[in-house]
Every structure is written in C-alpha cells, then in structure tokens.
Amino acid sequence: MEKEKYEILYIPICLSSSLPKTGWIQSCINCGHFTSKFIDFKEINCISKKKIFQIIICKDCCKTFKKDLKLQKKIYEYANDFINLYQ
Numbered sequence: 115m116e117k118e119k120y121e122i123l124y125i126p127i128c129l130s131s132s133l134p135k136t137g138w139i140q141s142c143i144n145c146g147h148f149t150s151k152f153i154d155f156k157e158i159n160c161i162s163k164k165k166i167f168q169i170i171i172c173k174d175c176c177k178t179f180k181k182d183l184k185l186q187k188k189i190y191e192y193a194n195d196f197i198n199l200y201q
C-alpha cells in the first residue's frame with residue numbers, strides 16, 4: 115500500500131481581524147465577535163490535499179442563522195465569494 119502524505123487545510127471564512135489566520139479564535143462572519151465556533155461549509159479535494167472551508171460564526175449568530183433564511187443566503191454568498199477568491 116502506498117503511503118502518501120495527504121494534507122488537510124482548514125480555512126476559516128471570517129471577518130478580517132488582527133488574529134492569526136491559523137488560530138482557534140476567529141471573528142464571527144456576521145457580527146465580528148471573537149469565537150471558536152464554526153460550521154464546516156465546503157470540502158475541496160485536490161491531488162495532494164484537502165481544503166476544508168469553515169464558516170466562523172458565534173453562538174448567538176448561529177441561533178439566528180438556523181432560522182433566518184435571508185441571513186443564510188447572505189452568509190453562503192459571502193462564503194462562496196471567499197472561496198472563489200481564495201483559489
């Protein structure tokens with residue numbers, strides 16, 4: 115069996131802040147509060163690595179997010195734009 119190094123990259127989709135991009139704490143995509151909560155949004159498989167995009171969203175916004183279709187649409191659009199720009 116071949117043992118290949120398969121890298122998994124976690125990419126946070128959040129508001130820009132001075133926090134390190136790879137840290138556990140990021141700023142909520144909706145309100146900007148610092149949070150460690152996220153939702154897995156999309157996985158993209160490349161040859162040698164997998165990219166997992168995660169939407170950073172705080173506890174309070176997450177509650178609204180689950181009920182509010184307009185907010186879902188807004189955040190998904192933002193996230194898709196982010197991914198398009200990222201690649």
Ligand SMILES: [Zn+2]
Nearest residue numbers: 142145172175
């Ligand atoms: Zn929030």
